[in-house]
Amino acid sequence: MKAIMGAIRRALAALMAAALMAAALRVRGRVGLPREAGGWRPLGGPGMR
Amino acid sequence: MKVAVLGAGAVGARVARQLLAADTATQVLLRDTSAERLALAARTLGDRVVIEHHPFPAHLDADVVVVASPRGTQLAAAEASIAVGRPAVLVCDGLAETIAVLRLEASAREAGVPVVVGAGFAPGLTCVLAAHGMSWFDEVEEIHVSKMGAGGPACALVHHRALSRISYDWRDGDWVRRPGGSGREMCWFPEPVGPRDCYRAALADPVLLHHAFPGVGRITSRMAATRRDRLTAPMPMLTPAHAEGAAGAVRVELRGRQGAVQDTVVLGAAERPAVAAAAVAATATEWILTGRLAMSGMAGLAEMVDPVEFLRDLVERGLRSEIFKGDHASA
Numbered sequence: 534m535k536a537i538m539g540a541i542r543r544a545l546a547a548l549m550a551a552a553l554m555a556a557a558l559r560v561r562g563r564v565g566l567p568r569e570a571g572g573w574r575p576l577g578g579p580g581m582r
Numbered sequence: 583m584k585v586a587v588l589g590a591g592a593v594g595a596r597v598a599r600q601l602l603a604a605d606t607a608t609q610v611l612l613r614d615t616s617a618e619r620l621a622l623a624a625r626t627l628g629d630r631v632v633i634e635h636h637p638f639p640a641h642l643d644a645d646v647v648v649v650a651s652p653r654g655t656q657l658a659a660a661e662a663s664i665a666v667g668r669p670a671v672l673v674c675d676g677l678a679e680t681i682a683v684l685r686l687e688a689s690a691r692e693a694g695v696p697v698v699v700g701a702g703f704a705p706g707l708t709c710v711l712a713a714h715g716m717s718w719f720d721e722v723e724e725i726h727v728s729k730m731g732a733g734g735p736a737c738a739l740v741h742h743r744a745l746s747r748i749s750y751d752w753r754d755g756d757w758v759r760r761p762g763g764s765g766r767e768m769c770w771f772p773e774p775v776g777p778r779d780c781y782r783a784a785l786a787d788p789v790l791l792h793h794a795f796p797g798v799g800r801i802t803s804r805m806a807a808t809r810r811d812r813l814t815a816p817m818p819m820l821t822p823a824h825a826e827g828a829a830g831a832v833r834v835e836l837r838g839r840q841g842a843v844q845d846t847v848v849l850g851a852a853e854r855p856a857v858a859a860a861a862v863a864a865t866a867t868e869w870i871l872t873g874r875l876a877m878s879g880m881a882g883l884a885e886m887v888d889p890v891e892f893l894r895d896l897v898e899r900g901l902r903s904e905i906f907k908g909d910h911a912s913a
Contacts, residue, residue, distance in 0.1 A: 571908010573772045581890045
């Protein structure tokens with residue numbers, strides 16, 4: 534019984550460590566939207582440019 | 583002139599309506615295997631439409647055949663059309679089916695009939711935009727296509743599956759296979775769509791663009807998707823698709839050389855995909871009926887039409903293409 538409880542504790546600890554690492558990577562990896570300089574305009578004129 | 587439209591879905595019914603509105607076709611034969619879809623289309627179309635509840639490829643008695651039927655039925659329709667010597671416009675967007683259809687190229691050339699493959703929003707308008715973008719450069723090294731949105735339910739199913747299939751990108755003389763749903767890249771589409779995360783998917787654009795521009799070193803395609811789209815891609819569709827599709831957009835980025843200068847040109851368009859696909863297919867059909875196609879045999883729109891004239895015709899149908907002016911066109 535003690536061995537099973539120990540295994541469960543170790544599994545939970547491993548899961549928590551993995552979750553913390555994933556959360557840290559996700560937060561650090563978030564850079565938001567790149568700034569858009571410029572914009573879309575319709576093609577037109579004789580050459581559709 | 584008589585046009586047979588196979589498929590009375592979101593795209594097929596609109597193609598029939600646009601052909602009749604432009605008076606290029608005197609009669610349209612609208613065929614589908616679903617009585618419900620036909621009844622819906624018949625209510626909105628006039629007397630010049632003959633409704634047929636019939637399997638798709640049989641008895642193609644028309645001057646041009648527009649194939650807007652669901653995935654899995656387009657190859658048989660293309661074969662039947664070539665066999666009876668009828669020009670065809672295929673609104674296919676599935677990768678596997680497009681490759682299978684392109685294997686009929688020799689048959690179409692021998693029969694001397696024009697067969698336009700991929701005459702929708704993407705592929706279709708994307709191919710025309712790529713052909714148009716080539717005129718900016720002395721040499722194009724890369725073409726990157728991205729798309730957002732789907733047309734009717736049949737199109738939505740193809741898109742859903744595309745994210746869980748292998749994508750094919752052309753890179754330096756060979757096809758590179760990558761898992762669908764990988765390779766996130768943020769792309770800025772024309773408004774109102776704006777920036778979206780796009781991923782690799784089993785899309786037909788690189789195949790058609792490589793066919794048209796074999797000298798371009800790198801051709802890729804991506805589609806916009808959410809985390810839920812990627813998570814549920816290997817499963818059956820959990821929610822029914824929108825009957826008409828929502829707002830969508832396409833974006834074509836070309837990188838190359840103008841003189842000694844490296845440059846990038848980004849072209850795009852925003853429209854509901856079914857509406858845009860119908861405009862492209864109807865315009866391609868009119869070009870066949872009026873003998874304006876550049877060649878016989880089988881190819882995508884990039885090889886078959888003059889892009890400037892084609893884009894101008896699309897503007898008359900309400901589909902206006904755009905160009906991105908500025909920096910940071912992509913993330």
